[in-house]
Amino acid sequence: MPFATILGQEHAVGVLRRSLAGERVAHAYLFEGIDGCGKMLTALSLVEALFCGSAEPCGGCPACRKLASLQHPDLHLLEPEKGVIKIDQIRELQKELSLRPVEAPKKACIVSQAHKMNQSAANAFLKTLEEPPGSALLILLSDTPTALLPTILSRCQRLRFNPLPLEIVAQLLMNRGVPAEQAQSAASLAGGSMAKGGAIAQEGFLLRRREIVEQVIGLSPREFGLLTATAERLGHEREQAQEVVEILTLFFRDVMLCRHGAPPPGNSDLAGIVERTARTLQTGEILGRLESVLKAGQSLLRNVNPRLTLEALFMALSMER
Numbered sequence: 001m002p003f004a005t006i007l008g009q010e011h012a013v014g015v016l017r018r019s020l021a022g023e024r025v026a027h028a029y030l031f032e033g034i035d036g037c038g039k040m041l042t043a044l045s046l047v048e049a050l051f052c053g054s055a056e057p058c059g060g061c062p063a064c065r066k067l068a069s070l071q072h073p074d075l076h077l078l079e080p081e082k083g084v085i086k087i088d089q090i091r092e093l094q095k096e097l098s099l100r101p102v103e104a105p106k107k108a109c110i111v112s113q114a115h116k117m118n119q120s121a122a123n124a125f126l127k128t129l130e131e132p133p134g135s136a137l138l139i140l141l142s143d144t145p146t147a148l149l150p151t152i153l154s155r156c157q158r159l160r161f162n163p164l165p166l167e168i169v170a171q172l173l174m175n176r177g178v179p180a181e182q183a184q185s186a187a188s189l190a191g192g193s194m195a196k197g198g199a200i201a202q203e204g205f206l207l208r209r210r211e212i213v214e215q216v217i218g219l220s221p222r223e224f225g226l227l228t229a230t231a232e233r234l235g236h237e238r239e240q241a242q243e244v245v246e247i248l249t250l251f252f253r254d255v256m257l258c259r260h261g262a263p264p265p266g267n268s269d270l271a272g273i274v275e276r277t278a279r280t281l282q283t284g285e286i287l288g289r290l291e292s293v294l295k296a297g298q299s300l301l302r303n304v305n306p307r308l309t310l311e312a313l314f315m316a317l318s319m320e321r
């Protein structure tokens with residue numbers, strides 16, 4: 001994985017390239033950024049550059065090939081088990097790092113979701129950071145660096161990873177075979193995360209989104225039974241209700257933009273219904289709806305019953321017609 005294949009992280013990759021060129025690679029890094037923005041890929045590329053012995057890893061030598069299949073004996077990958085990184089995992093890592101490298105010039109360890117270390121694991125890991133055995137390279141990945149011990153933070157070189165630009169998420173999804181329009185729509189909802197973009201594109205999310213928008217927009221206060229039944233169905237689980245609220249937020253945002261002459265950006269597969277709604281509603285009415293949707297989102301965060309939240313939301317949306 002040459003660095004050139006990593007898209008959208010020019011800053012972080014630039015810093016690492018310069019460190020490699022000047023042989024000033026730190027012994028511990030913290031890569032900070034949302035899930036699915038390329039932290040793991042970059043960490044693997046850094047390890048590959050060191051193991052391959054070239055700032056632009058060749059991809060073809062035995063070291064590169066073993067790393068590509070995550071089978072290199074000198075790479076230790078550590079991730080939470082059932083949501084936690086425990087002290088046993090850190091002890092195992094310490095044992096591993098105390099051994100001489102098998103093939104590579106040094107041992108390397110990548111800790112995924114490093115903030116999931118529990119307290120005893122974090123304290124044990126701190127020892128490893130303070131007295132790194134041999135010349136091991138430690139790379140921590142986290143989307144919540146504030147949850148790490150300050151003493152761990154201060155011993156790592158911190159590198160920020162930005163959420164990926166929309167066009168890059170769309171491009172990467174298309175590279176994976178997602179059709180262009182679907183890739184655009186999924187990218188617009190992914191918040192800069194390939195993990196989220198991939199999940200959205202895969203799970204029939206776009207189809208579900210269309211169904212949800214069409215159902216909710218079609219609700220009338222005169223058909224109260226249908227309204228409550230829809231709330232019952234979509235508000236069965238909190239997570240699902242949250243998704244409905246997210247979808248409606250973006251939908252009304254696009255209606256607002258469309259009302260003011262912009263082409264619907266994210267909801268391109270919903271262009272027809274966005275335009276129809278924008279023609280039907282006045283600016284004030286759209287704003288009122290957006291406000292209701294945001295209020296519903298806050299209620300869900302405050303643990304209000306999801307079915308009741310959606311029922312109130314659907315009432316508000318249908319009455320403001």
Ligand SMILES: [Zn+2]
Binds near residue numbers: 052058060063
């Ligand atoms: Zn190589």
